[in-house]
Amino acid sequence: MLINNPAINSFIPPQRTLMGPGPSDVPQRILDAMQRPTIGHLDPAFQEMMEEIKVLMRYAYQTENPLTFPVSAPGSAGMEMCFVNLVEPGDKVIVCVNGVFGGRMLENVKRCGGVPVVVEDEWGKPVTVTKVEQAFADNPDVKVLAFVHAETSTGAQSDAASLAKLAHQHGAVTIMDCVTSLGGTPVLIDEWGIDAAYSGSQKCLSCTPGLSPVTFSERAIAKVKARKTPVQSWFLDLNLVLGYWQAEGKRTYHHTAPINPLYALHEALVILSEEGLENAWARHRTMHEKLKAGLEGMDMKFVVEESARLPQLNSVWVPEGADDAAARAKLLGEFNLEIGAGLGALAGKVWRIGLMGHSAKQENIDFCLKAIRSVLHK
């Protein structure tokens, strides 16, 4: 006797305008790419596309790193790939925590058996470079520096170039989270000297969620190859993933790649390359200025000081007298508009309005400001 089959119909999602911290609006071109015919993960045509994705990702990351590819899972798995490969049990790791994602890095370090040296900053502030300098001075045996370039939980951007320089002066490799920055503000892997970085497909690349673009420098690979212990994850072991993504001759099967999502990522990167990185950065900046003017016109205050503010993620304090959850529910229910709630220490206190990728356009700003005005009765 089998359990009965449930009478469930196809799912037809509503059409939303996505102005939260990601996913962002996905252009039709990318959705169209996603539904092209599935082919095999070892098909020669697919392998050519993999090579193109690597070239396009090197452009997005501004790097010559050969080992630049998408992890077959969301950004959190990209983060974990960096840590499980680069942190060996006993390694001392400086972890900068100024929001949720720095905290998640710390959790990763612990689970890899690393010895964390935590540099804390207030949520909403960038990482203080002098504090990291002091941490290096106090701990000359640090092997890895980990920090978040663009804190998705607060909208603060840190000075990646200065942080990476410190790491290099002290012989440490750097792990950088650029989930929210890639494609929205400059991410210059080679110029800054970043050794390992991970991002997400669903932020400023405007692709569907589920993939994590990563890049590793030669120094990073050397550290992985010199490990005395095996990488604790089989799925995320760079030595194995390399055989599929980085094979010179014949590729070796490691896992079945997510074929159609990779079509979508390819298309998202083609779109970015067509627009040009500098134009994309300028667009995010311009749109931010317009949104900012509108929000400040309603007396809303930004969480992050101007110098460290990410144009693509606008955190503002929930206006006095407004009911956070009720207002967001109204935006979603009446306007089909998603904006982000606060996370962790900022839950209930802030709204995070995303202007990421395809969402960073005049039409979205006008619509968003109108909707917020209506909900707040401004």
Add this chain to the structure above:
Amino acid sequence: MLINNPAINSFIPPQRTLMGPGPSDVPQRILDAMQRPTIGHLDPAFQEMMEEIKVLMRYAYQTENPLTFPVSAPGSAGMEMCFVNLVEPGDKVIVCVNGVFGGRMLENVKRCGGVPVVVEDEWGKPVTVTKVEQAFADNPDVKVLAFVHAETSTGAQSDAASLAKLAHQHGAVTIMDCVTSLGGTPVLIDEWGIDAAYSGSQKCLSCTPGLSPVTFSERAIAKVKARKTPVQSWFLDLNLVLGYWQAEGKRTYHHTAPINPLYALHEALVILSEEGLENAWARHRTMHEKLKAGLEGMDMKFVVEESARLPQLNSVWVPEGADDAAARAKLLGEFNLEIGAGLGALAGKVWRIGLMGHSAKQENIDFCLKAIRSVLHK
């Protein structure tokens, strides 16, 4: 000075017929579902769909397990989720190895600090139940039994019910790989008493690759909750994933779910439920008989003895005189037909012809037999 943007165009994949070991042919309904508008991972509409996916997966797995959901990554990550949560350092684990994927289980046990007791069988044979019985007798302190129900590398099916019964008699929990069986031949989680199982979206469910349906019994959850050490993976830690997939009240953000691929999985499961599991199993069986008649008509020999043969994965010895790689290249190049090569110990020696999900139909069989006849000049 930025690195120049590469001049790369949109990728248009060829239209293949997929008769390898997965991905299988994806029905247009599933591709259509995949390109529906992206919404947020905390959107109430999305959360309703998540609940429906869980109900549909319970039907596919024939289980009442509340904790039944898709991992946001391919089957290898589903495998790793089972091992990192259920195997604690020092735990003795019987691992049955009769092909590539049993070997991968063994690798997982080692990386979790488990103490493996390996039960080996020849590739192409099912797991020998009496050997497992002996392994339990020799090792009364075994905590976990791990085996592959349907070995994707060989096409052999093992007696899951008897193996699970042994485990229960000896107080061990079971981890079962049913990547290739789910939806193709009976997988009866509750009736057999399986504690943890993982599968893949791209086999008999005919969905696009990239997701791993998993299910955990109350006994499995109790073992996870009783752990003395934290789970080594943050991304795959069931305690955390539960907060998103299994929350009674408010869901907690863990990672950004792969929205559009989950639309596709939902649709794949709706299609399976519409057909009915018993009908799907019967169809795989009928189509296998037809393919078998055609292949044997060309004097091709099956690798696996009839009693343990999976209908959905037909492993045959590469015919004498045929050039394995050249023949497969011709099938792909001239007929747009993908069949699978041998893996591991069987590389170069066998072909794996898949009849999985939507690929298990008369039209594919006729086409495949015609193409093989042409290539082999039969």
